[in-house]
Amino acid sequence: MDNHTLLLIDGFNLLSRGYFATSYGRSDDQLSKTKDGVYTNALRVFIPKLFSLIREHEVSHVAITWDVKREETDRRIKYDFYKATRGELPMPLIEQFLTLKTVLEEIGIAQLEMSPYEADDLIGTLSNKWSHSIQNKCYIYSNDRDLLQLLNEHTSQIIAQKTGEIIYSIEHFNNDYGIHPKQWVDVKALLGDSSDNIPGCPGVGEKSAIPLIQQYQSVEELYENMENLDPKFNRYKKKLIAGKDSTIISKELSAIMIDIPHFEDYTFEDLKLSINEDNLTNKLQELEIRIRR
Template structure:
């Protein structure tokens, strides 16, 4: 096996992981019940995040690592295209924001590769990394996130680790094809019809899960559906008017759902810049300073 096929890239959806760790450890608690260190910093979610990061590195032994962070939701390209994008989300709790800031400072000190790029979301950073890795490398790429929007990035090289009740599932392109009967690139078309409540992406009103996937399986894409909309299979007759009325929203939603794979800052990067170089002594010192007690290994 060549050195290049042994290389492995681990991509972390930074805020997805931190927020899951935060809400899991904050469930049913008031802010004053959350774990803080002697400096008054909240560390409940950050401790769990670091524990998980170290576990992922131990188990999967990546040679390269990148942590992708979102920008503020009102500063994204998608917000420019659709003002209501993510408009229904609540404000983030202050202890979570503080732990994000602490994490960024900590990772900078440790020299861990992390990326926040104006106007782009973490998904776009991850999407560009997967594409660049696919173009330049032969090794495996693993995405760690519970965000199913990222399924559109799956390929022979790229899989996604998804947390489930019975443990984490390594979800591959083969699993996706077996489950949905389409290619990962067509996931965008399914989402264009369904919309996304969490991101406030409208989709096509009245077209739900029973119709969205079968329509894409049969007509291949949003374009294919609308090219055939006047001659749709009789089993979709009840959706004819809904599709006609929702045409503009379908194409807008598809645009909003599609992950960018051409973020300039990432394309210009050299992969040697994100090789894992962990100074264990510094890591132990920084965790001790923050009073975060986890096994470093």
């Protein structure tokens, strides 16, 4: 598969960022809609961005990954506090999510959603399999920094910043953190994640979590060496001991699956880019959206 490039988009990450960026300070009535009253403020971000990414990165294979309902995920089934603090979504965002899924299906863009897994697990499994079997470029499009644990020599993450997008590679990661991307989950185990209600180790922040993993390689190794902890970390010793259980659980919750059994014999044929041009034209007219091809 020479010159084949896989694009994996964290669907709700992009859709919700588009929605909140264009709805801030506005009532539902002030959001952009078609003449038929269909909300489009988030779709006006998502659809042009999708085709921009395909064009800019010469993508041959693409998939939009979606989360299943929170209550269906294996993490939530095991730990009921996981993502328990998240509120209800605005109705115009839900409506655009449903509209988008229909549009993508009709124009021929692959979408993946599989209970009890989350979108991150699908991205993890597909990027891992592509890296090993196809061994060509894979781009993950998301601002979710949990996904940094998936970076490798073939896989990079496209991250949107105020100054523009950056293609964040394994080299960037190594330079910034001095650890391997696979160890990012150990850093996350200590830090936790308030947006997902993952507790981490209370009292341990990024300034200490990264040096701890740089020195001890993993949270398991860290706790095995707790009796002989380097004196420079003594101020965190009591916090680390008190937070051991929540740290271990936080690692379990933060670890992205890279081997969902369903994809064991996956060939990526279903992700090959094949746009239905007529349907695309019709849908763009319906939604009153323009894109550059």
